[in-house]
Amino acid sequence: MVKTTDLAYAYEDGKTLSFPDLELPKGEHLLIIGPSGVGKTTLLHLLSGLLPPAQGKITIGETELTALNRKELDTFRGAHMGIVFQQYHFIKSLTVSENMKLRQSYPQNADDKQRRNLLSERLGLADSASKKVTALSQGQKQRLSIALGLIHKPQIVFADEPTSNLDDENCDKVVQLLKDEAEICKSSLVIITHDQRVKSHFQNQVVL
């Protein structure tokens, strides 16, 4: 599902960062773990095509990311990747369900109401569907963020520090939720974290 070779990123100040080669079979999950400041988020941005690598090759599924131009990257990312951000990012002028709908609409222009309802139901957001996202609680925001990463049934879901602000109980819950949803969508899940508590959930692990 994910394959990288000789991946390196050059920061603006000229410092370069090399990453170990990754290889993840289809349908399997991966935990990338490491302390703060080793470039975990940079790796995620490289894998999702948000940052261009200085060298190396990234293949997601059948597609070689590094061979795509900017527009093709946008389209590919929109269609096949889901990203659960460390900070929650929503469109504040839209409601919860509208945010989900928006995520479905690009780039395939799909509108699957059933899927929205199902996901809202499973993530406990059904009652908040017509709320403004700014009116959500912290936990609801976390769950909406997960919903937005998965609503469009991507091939691969990247989650950046999904558990950093959570207590042990909720940490387990959220990781389980991500795993379950990924299973349902038949997506590969790639979690990037410094949180040692997540370790026990994953067989495939890479330490940075």
Next chain:
Amino acid sequence: MKLSYLAFKNMVSKPLNLALSLMLLWLSVSLVTFVFQLSEQLSGQLDKNIAPFDMVVGAKGSPLQLVLSSVLHIDVPTGNIPLSEAKTIQNHPFVEVGIPVSYGDSFKGYRILGTELGYLEQYSAQLASGNLFQKSFEVVVGNSAAEQLGLKIGDTFVGSHGLAEAGGEAHDDHPYTVTGILQPTGTVIDQLLISNLESVWEAHDHGDEEHHEDGAHAHDEAHDHSDEHHHDHGEEDHNHEEHDHDDHDHEGHDHDDHDHEGHDHHDHNHEGHNHNDHEHDAEEHNGASHEGHHHEEGEHVHDDHDHEGHDHEAHHHDEEHAHDEEKEITSLLVKFKSPLGMVQLPRFINENTGMQAALPGYEVQRLTKLLGSGVQTINGIAFAILLVSALSIFISLLKTIRERRQELALLRTYGLSTRQLLGLALREGLFLALIGFVLGWILGRLGLWGVSQYLKKVYGYGLELRGPDVFEFYLLGLTLILTFIAALLASSSIFKLNVAKTLSDA
């Protein structure tokens, strides 16, 4: 989900920004469209009203006032002119049509205009119902006047002295009867109550009989002879005696052979008969009204005797002519046969007669020039506001785009291209411009409606609430272009958006 929906949601999510930008747009658009419509319609109205006539001849005074009063009927007249002098002009070879008008009375603020049927023809006024006036004190009513006054055919009303709505002394003894109602013409005729000249004269003569010991009989006579055909000789004779008329003319003369030689003409002091008049008479004699008489050029002095002498004959033309010299009208509306008239006649009249000639086209042009500078000032202000509103849209978009950088970056991760994000920002700006424009346009029309109500009340002129004008489409185009530029400039940061960095910076 459509980008437009998102753009709309984004727009309304900042109500204060929205309100400010919208209000500025409103203000400028409503101002421009309002002023445009107002000036356009006013000058359109003016042009339409003056179109039938090239020249107005009236009493000396302000030419603008003469045009305003006699053609547009929104001012008081400058005074009166003798009908005889008007007739001279009427018969001038350069003149195609000359229509005398006489007025001074009104009914509930609507003017009663004494004129000839030709006046209606000049404005192509058609009857909506009833008949044209045929006798004195029959009146045809302009469409909006009929509507406003609730007049129907067969209704009678009494004119009151003066042109103000409050009205002066009522001419109770001369009720007017409505015989016809005109179709709307979009001209001043819609506001008028139109009757023949004699009605106006008679209404006044009777009302003013006591103060007009001389001259009054002339009007009476004319009226009696030409209109009612029942001759009150007693009264007339009495009048003539009283006014020291040349009784020998009336009594001792042999009217049929026009023998004046036995008389010492120079002793006869006819009212109003100076040499000027005779000169005019000379011109008039070329006209049709004196066909029945065969005078040689040198005989002008005798003419008066003839006319006076024929008073009791059936020679209506002469008789009318004789009394024309005492009768007065407010003004004569003239249409020239050739452009030469425009060059020569006004100057001739202003230099050689006691009357003045005014050119409605010129006066109205002067007036609109005056209005025009006001219009330009307001337009300048409005366009300045339009620029400020574009600036405000620029600033508010710039601000929201900065505030929404993370959302824009998020949308990029959703698969939206830079171009789509740009489209989002432009849409937001253009929605604003469209809504602002439409609201402004409506506001402008509301303002126009308000002013129209006021004008109708005060001047009897209403304004139309028209659909969008071509100019207003241009204005819309301008607004959209300005907004587009503003939005484009404000959106430039979208091209430089660093998605990864923006999303990881909290």
